[in-house]
Amino acid sequence: MASLKQIRYFLTVADLGGFTPAAASLFVAQPALSRQIALLEAELGFPLFLREARGVRLTAAGALYRDRVLGIEQMLAAAAEEGGQLASGEAGVLRLLHSSSIPAVSLMPAIKQFLAASPKARIDLDRIASETQVSEVASGKADIGIVRLPVLRRDPAVRLLEMPAEQLWLALPASHPLAGRASLGLAELAGEAFVSAVHRERGGLARRVTELCLQRGFVPKMARVISRKTSMLDLVAAGLGIAVVPERMTLLGSAGLAYRPLHDADAVAHSAVILPVQATPLAERFARILAADSPPG
């Protein structure tokens, strides 16, 4: 197979119209050039140049060959450049997962900051359940996940970076009697029906809320409608129950929906970033932004 060196020699000779000037331009001796061109011609099976008294001229086949191999070096250089950018984290796609209790709108400040620092990077955002995030990140199908603590399923291939704690709020129908209050305590919710995004493995926000209720001596009463696909908040707005949500979620407004802060000192929720042990530079950078992020509000 013709070597790249032979191609480069060939192109230089073709450009300069002679072996002698090409040799000078390439900083090699002229015989070396002659030999490499001769080898290339022998391998191709046809002459590339017409040797004339005053230098050389391309044959028709040589001119065609020149057109075809022009740009191969540029292709290689571009491949190296793109690969380097991806490896260094200068460019690339960050496949980002987030739980439904971490709405995309609440991530936008971090995303904007990230994109400003990495103009060549792109983000691919998906909302999926926390438990799934762990396996997706562990398997390399995603670069980074953002989950609500506690995370029940662990994997040695991923590590967790805790994010700043968030105040918990009560989401309730605007028509609810408690909506008249400016703020509430968790203990007052003992009799209320709780809407909750329930998954098979009860981690995340639902588990955290249950924990807090139990500490106040009651088991949260479950609402009579449970949906996995529609948002908890839609059910609350429809008057089917109340929900305790982290502050991020109050960014999601809806008609008939009201939010009130919980004034309990321990009414906070925690979230974390899931990263592979060997994260991409883009994922590392985004994780650092998230961990440093001050909680909304």
Next chain:
Amino acid sequence: MASLKQIRYFLTVADLGGFTPAAASLFVAQPALSRQIALLEAELGFPLFLREARGVRLTAAGALYRDRVLGIEQMLAAAAEEGGQLASGEAGVLRLLHSSSIPAVSLMPAIKQFLAASPKARIDLDRIASETQVSEVASGKADIGIVRLPVLRRDPAVRLLEMPAEQLWLALPASHPLAGRASLGLAELAGEAFVSAVHRERGGLARRVTELCLQRGFVPKMARVISRKTSMLDLVAAGLGIAVVPERMTLLGSAGLAYRPLHDADAVAHSAVILPVQATPLAERFARILAADSPPG
């Protein structure tokens, strides 16, 4: 610069998922492969593979690099293939020139025969004056020319191959008194006005006709309208004069135009193929077809 060998090694390792099977597939020892990949990675500045217990996996940057360099070898192979076809005369464009007294329609049998023998070849046909053809072919701007003899301007860079002689015919207006005759002799045209394609250097058909008339003791009388751009035959059809033309041109019919054979034994015209000293294989092949061509009729 990354060598093609390194690219091929890299692609094989990426395909087979390990150095050991790739080395077997490439018929090299495994350390050679390890070293070349290591060199490539060092030059690129980022790792291409993740070394794992069971073989290797591409890094993200490695996968991107793979996508970019895939096809470089195919490009080179295609370049060699196309160049070879051009050099061997299997493919390429034949830039063919012809005088106006060798109408394109009369070349069609030869062209068809040529294209049938070279399915990948193409023909680029241009009608230009004989004198110009010599310089075009000599300078390499055309591959082959077809001119009417005699050719006044010669060039050491071109050679001439004579084609079979052609009978001369008289082209005359259908309404002309002589049109009633089945055939004519040149001597009978002494008083007629001759339409002629006159160039500065009077070679080709015009010179040949003049010669023949002089041998019969008269100087052909010139018609009162001369045009370089419109065809002689249009002037004849318009009744402005007569013309002596080779048999090929009788293929060009026109309303009001009649052809009659000249029965003089020496009333023949000669044409020739112009070739560069070093003609392309396609030009050589086409020239052989033309030289062997039996004259039309």
Next chain:
DNA sequence: GCTAGCCATGCTTTTTTAGAATGCCACATG
């Protein structure tokens, strides 16, 4: 006919690449 410019060739030296043996590490197995 001589000279200058330019490419090709033969020989030697340097550089690059490959091969063989071996080491190291991780995973699997009994």
Next chain:
DNA sequence: CATGTGGCATTCTAAAAAAGCATGGCTAGC
């Protein structure tokens, strides 16, 4: 838990490829 196995890296040596130097041959121009 020790041991074996599979797979990549490393070291040293040998071969192959490429480069440099000197020189030869050809052509164009004076």
